[in-house]
Amino acid sequence: MTTTSLTSSRGAGRAGDKVFSGAALAAGCLILAVLFGVALFLVIQAIPAFTAPAADIQGGEGFFAYIWPIVIGTLIAAIIALAIATPVSIGVALFISHFAPRGLASGLGYVIDLLAAIPSVVYGAWGAAFLAPQISPAYGWLAANMGWLPIFQGPASATGKTILTAGIVLSVMVIPIITSLSREIFLQTPKLHEEAALALGATRWEMIKMSVLPFARPGIISAVMLGLGRALGETMAVALVLSSGALTASLIQSGNQTIAAEIALNFPEASGLKVSTLIAAGLVLFVITLAVNMIARWIISRHKEFSGAN
Amino acid sequence: MSKRIDVKDLNVYYGNFLAVEDVSINIEAKSVTAFIGPSGCGKSTFLRTLNRMHEVLPGARVEGEVLLDGDNLYGPGVDPVTVRSQIGMVFQRPNPFPTMSIRDNVLAGVKLNNQKISKGEADALVERSLRGANLWNEVKDRLEKPGSGLSGGQQQRLCIARAIAVEPQVILMDEPCSALDPISTLAVEDLINELKDQYTVVIVTHNMQQAARVSDKTAFFNIAGTGKPGKLIEFAETSTIFNNPSQNATEDYVSGRFG
Numbered sequence: 001m002t003t004t005s006l007t008s009s010r011g012a013g014r015a016g017d018k019v020f021s022g023a024a025l026a027a028g029c030l031i032l033a034v035l036f037g038v039a040l041f042l043v044i045q046a047i048p049a050f051t052a053p054a055a056d057i058q059g060g061e062g063f064f065a066y067i068w069p070i071v072i073g074t075l076i077a078a079i080i081a082l083a084i085a086t087p088v089s090i091g092v093a094l095f096i097s098h099f100a101p102r103g104l105a106s107g108l109g110y111v112i113d114l115l116a117a118i119p120s121v122v123y124g125a126w127g128a129a130f131l132a133p134q135i136s137p138a139y140g141w142l143a144a145n146m147g148w149l150p151i152f153q154g155p156a157s158a159t160g161k162t163i164l165t166a167g168i169v170l171s172v173m174v175i176p177i178i179t180s181l182s183r184e185i186f187l188q189t190p191k192l193h194e195e196a197a198l199a200l201g202a203t204r205w206e207m208i209k210m211s212v213l214p215f216a217r218p219g220i221i222s223a224v225m226l227g228l229g230r231a232l233g234e235t236m237a238v239a240l241v242l243s244s245g246a247l248t249a250s251l252i253q254s255g256n257q258t259i260a261a262e263i264a265l266n267f268p269e270a271s272g273l274k275v276s277t278l279i280a281a282g283l284v285l286f287v288i289t290l291a292v293n294m295i296a297r298w299i300i301s302r303h304k305e306f307s308g309a310n
Numbered sequence: 311m312s313k314r315i316d317v318k319d320l321n322v323y324y325g326n327f328l329a330v331e332d333v334s335i336n337i338e339a340k341s342v343t344a345f346i347g348p349s350g351c352g353k354s355t356f357l358r359t360l361n362r363m364h365e366v367l368p369g370a371r372v373e374g375e376v377l378l379d380g381d382n383l384y385g386p387g388v389d390p391v392t393v394r395s396q397i398g399m400v401f402q403r404p405n406p407f408p409t410m411s412i413r414d415n416v417l418a419g420v421k422l423n424n425q426k427i428s429k430g431e432a433d434a435l436v437e438r439s440l441r442g443a444n445l446w447n448e449v450k451d452r453l454e455k456p457g458s459g460l461s462g463g464q465q466q467r468l469c470i471a472r473a474i475a476v477e478p479q480v481i482l483m484d485e486p487c488s489a490l491d492p493i494s495t496l497a498v499e500d501l502i503n504e505l506k507d508q509y510t511v512v513i514v515t516h517n518m519q520q521a522a523r524v525s526d527k528t529a530f531f532n533i534a535g536t537g538k539p540g541k542l543i544e545f546a547e548t549s550t551i552f553n554n555p556s557q558n559a560t561e562d563y564v565s566g567r568f569g
Contacts, residue, residue: 102368190405192401192403192405193405193407193408194366195363195366195399195401195405196401196405196406196407196469196472197407197418198363198366198394199361199363199394199398199399199401199473200394200395200398200418200419200422200472200473200476201391201392201394201395201396201419201422201476202391202394202419202422203391206422210407210418210422211407214407214408214409214410215408215409217409
């Protein structure tokens with residue numbers, strides 16, 4: 001039997017450790033570098049739009065007069081999309097994870113995942129060619145019966161190509177993201193906690209309220225944020241569905257515009273200052289997305305003590 | 311506020327597999343009954359059938375009767391949710407709700423059964439339940455902190471406090487000390503001794519000294535071999551089971567000669 005001294009070490013194992021930690025570090029740095037590079041590019045290219053005389057910017061009233069209506073339009077479309085997609089997605093995910101019989105659950109999960117694989121241009125075409133004409137009578141009804149609300153003020157768009165339609169199409173695109181992430185998290189709820197609730201005399205829904213949803217809360221927020229990222233940045237579907245125009249409070253008239261669609265529609269024919277303006281719009285979208293993600297992180301970290309991770 | 315349980319000819323199945331065969335047992339009110347036996351003999355499975363928690367497992371079902379003071383738990387129209395609110399359960403690993411404070415953990419079951427409870431009543435109930443679980447002095451200054459921040463033994467006593475807060479008739483304990491150190495185990499065993507003044511307690515344990523220390527009566531379960539159903543071999547006063555068992559298998563097991 002040979003004696004092994006404490007100072008000798010297995011060379012190969014150490015080398016493997018070093019390679020792995022180096023690779024992990026490089027991957028981490030690469031993400032930061034890419035993010036920084038994108039931010040730098042956006043800022044440098046956007047500077048002319050901020051410094052140019054107000055009259056030269058599209059609209060003739062300066063960059064901020066140009067950007068704020070489409071910022072609001074972007075947020076309106078994203079909020080509509082999330083307001084529809086979040087409850088539907090959580091409901092579907094809960095059905096798959098806790099209510100559906102096993103055979104149905106896996107089939108349904110597969111179908112939901114397939115929804116995410118459909119290209120956004122197809123969603124856009126579907127929204128413009130099918131959904132918009134089908135839904136425009138409903139807009140007429142809303143204008144007639146709920147027109148006293150500013151968001152449903154008439155006259156309703158005859159084509160149905162409105163920001164509400166765009167929001168609905170976006171919600172359909174966002175549902176698979178939120179659903180599949182939420183479902184994974186619901187399935188990870190510790191059996192112990194579910195049994196704790198059931199043993200206290202909880203019904204299935206009460207068990208979900210007591211153990212599954214609190215456990216999944218940070219994950220649901222992350223899933224919604226990923227969905228929001230897609231809704232904010234989606235270009236083709238909005239460009240195809242929305243008949244854009246000036247900012248209007250009414251969701252059922254044509255009008256409004258989102259940043260991503262504005263860039264996509266104008267970029268091919270833009271030159272000079274117009275390019276800078278569009279890139280500056282991209283920078284604004286970048287900042288909005290970043291801010292939304294940081295707010296989400298903050299919401300999650302607020303309850304860290306109670307997360308169950310300790 | 312405690313009821314007896316009478317089990318008649320109970321078979322437990324997982325799908326088509328017979329897991330526990332033909333158990334009949336009478337569990338007295340206000341006593342501690344221990345189930346002992348080798349791993350896989352079906353004692354935990356059988357324990358779960360006493361408050362229908364086995365129904366959580368896919369494919370599990372029973373044949374036979376479990377009577378709680380004469381009312382069949384498996385009778386037509388009996389809701390498992392009602393059964394479980396009367397027959398509480400404490401699990402092998404402590405499982406306080408991690409997203410709730412200590413106080414909210416204690417109140418979790420009460421809020422299910424009785425939605426409206428004033429703050430004063432709730433405070434009194436929290437104190438009474440935590441005192442009942444010998445935990446009040448350790449946590450009274452941090453009731454709003456998460457339950458998951460307690461030690462394992464404290465968490466297990468918190469789970470017991472949560473179970474007794476709903477004032478059940480019976481408390482089932484599935485190896486409640488197997489994840490605890492000896493000091494915490496002692497605290498839980500002392501608690502079990504106090505609980506039997508008010509509740510019917512049924513405890514599954516792998517630790518024969520524990521069964522000898524805490525229980526009034528002991529049931530020995532055994533299994534003939536892999537794939538065979540678990541059976542109740544002997545049920546008697548704890549002192550009889552450990553000192554003068556009538557079955558050879560029981561004697562082999564309690565004396566450590568078991569293969």
